[in-house]
Amino acid sequence: MRKSILRRSGQTPDIPTASTADVAFLLILFFMVTTVFRATALNLSIRLPEAKSTQRILIRHLTAYIWADATGRIYIDDNLVPIEMVNPKISQKIWGKPDLLTILNIDQNLSYGTIDRLLDQLKQARAYRITFATRFKGER
């Protein structure tokens, strides 16, 4: 039956590929918009603490990152920063952006004394919105 229809119409079946490029460019646009090139200090070995109440941070823009390893070294934008320089550095970032969220990636073994000094610097910089970066309990 099918054969006879094809023979009758005299056409060869083909898949339309005209919109392939459109589909592909749509996918490119998606990936271009969602891509975030890794901009973190990769050579740091930081083990984040575990917490059951860990929440996902949905805000991507308006965030500043502070990294602190177990020895108390603090990094902002891949640069080693003395703790007393956190205030001027964050003040620069928060200028004109009062809703800036500061994400603190701190090693779980760092002593609280250093963290308290860090929080004091953030208060001086008026960066009141902070997030203690944690892992979900049981996550590697």
Add this chain to the structure above:
Amino acid sequence: MLWKGQEKTKPNIPTASMGDIAFLIIIFFMTSTVFTRDKGIKMLLPEKTDLEAIVKVVPENIVMITINPSGEINVKSSNLDRYLTSQQYDLVREIIEAKLRERDTLLVVSVRTSPDAPYRCMIGILDQIKLARVRVADGREVEANKISLIPIQEQP
């Protein structure tokens, strides 16, 4: 200008490889994409205030949790004084929930951490406080929103 007998041809750009190029770019973006997955515990730091602006809280509304350098804690409130080891942090949630039922949104939880205590202990306690939530008589869900992080001042 056309020569005599020359055929007029339309100029065209070949688009056959357009899809190939596009898919090549897709592969590049797919392999280089890192979906950021920031996650953690949100906090709002208090503003730096003058001494006159400090608000006095009724002692009955305060739960004070003190963390020592080895991670052991002391939970103290008007009618409670309990010592817990670092393996018993789960009990903090129960204590806070009981206090929430009693004090509702007036409850203030003060976490006092020793400067020598590891950060994970403070986060462990903060985690328990954040997990605590109760449904009160009128159907509202209440959680401990007023949390203060205070370091223990070292003795001179």
